[in-house]
Amino acid sequence: MSGGISRFEISERLGEGGMGVVYRARDAFLKRDVALKQIKPGLTEDNEVRARFLRECRAAAAINHPNVATIFEAGEDEDGSIYLASELIRGESLVRILRRGQLSFDKQLDLGIQLTQGLAAAHKAGIVHRDINPGNVMVTDDGRLKILDFGLARLNQPLERQPDDDPDTLTRTRPGHFLGTPAYMSPEQVTGAEVDATSDVFSCGCVLYEMASGKAPFSADSVSETVRRILSEDPPDFDARAEDSPEGLVDIIRTALAKNPADRYADASEMADALTVVREQTAPSSVHEPATRPTRGRRVGIGIAAAAAIVAAALLSWFVGRTTLAFEKKDQLLITSVVNLTEEEAFDLALRTAL
Secondary structure, X not given: OOEEXXXXXXXXXXXXXXXXXXXXXXXXXXXXXXXXXXXXXXXXXXXXXXXXHHHXXXXXXXXXXXXXXXXXXXXXXXXXXXXXXXXXXXXXXXXXXXXXXXXXXXHHHHHHHHHHHHHHHHHHOOOXXXXXXXXXXXXXXXXXXXXXXXXXXEOOOOXXXXXXXXXXXXXXXXXXXXXXXXXXXXXXXXXXXXXOHHHHHHHHHHHHHHHHHOOXXXXXXXXXXXXXXXXXXXXXXXXXXXXXXXXHHHHHHHHHOOOOHHXXXXXXXXXXHHHHHHHHHHOOOOOXXXXXXXXXHHHHHHHHHHHHHHHHHHHHHHHXXXXXXXXXXXXXXXXXXXXXXXXXXXXXXXXXXXO
16 A cells, blocks of 8 residues: 555555554654554444544553553544554564464563563553453564554453443454454453453463463364363463473463453562562572682782681691690791792782781
8 A cells, every 4th residue: 555644654564453454654744664553444434443443542542661562643534544653663473473483481481571561551551451462462673572452452441341342242243253362362251241450361371371382272273162161171281391381480370361360360460570570580599790800908818818827727737746735945836938829929928927
């Protein structure tokens, strides 16, 4: 697509989701590249889609955190097109990263902490994301995780439905079609029940499980089977790769994937704290600093102590070797020679002082 919207000149198409298309665009005024999201052409008249898109704009704009994609601007063009301009993230999705194979345990912890910290900022702002999955997570070239797509988010009313959240369309747009990604949904979300921050915690648990084992915990060949597993089955035991994960990490994932929301972490902040503790516990116990050459003053002190130790050792050897403890006037101890193998002038001074 060529052309533009508002002051943004579109250069290329980057991808698309359920309701929107994302383009690379150039901000003609600020002279910077952005990610520009628009509602798909065929859905512009759909009131529900427009409501969801506006919800995303407001939710994402309410969060200021380095692990959440930054929103620059949102608005409506003269022709009624709604757009959302955000930072252009140079990196790749977590989906692609996972396809390359298992992540190291350090990387699992690093990304898990970044994910939960970013989500914690959303929860603090009263926002439940409702669609945390690897496709909505980007990792920049320098390792910074970014949470994307707040299109299903609930803003400011974490324990109440938004006015545009019809109970019949909370998780489905039409029979058999979910709003969100079923394999990463909590039990309460797939049944259309009330959701809060603990639902996002469950989704984070699914993502961490996949990072540790290489597969989502409840995925199946059909949506109905996936939902059945989420509702009635515990996640499969970790395979051989994940069994080598730190036990603390495995416990965190199991807690996050509890069927009962009350048994999970209360929010992403609690989960982030738990992951941070595991990282600290598995880090090297100490850091060895490179040895430094002692200062002259310190060398003198060391030399005096060493010389005194030599004299004391000589006296002890003489003392132990005597057959009687009585001292006689003629008894004398003679140290004939001490060689300074260190070639330090400070040690020579120390020897003269001690002797």
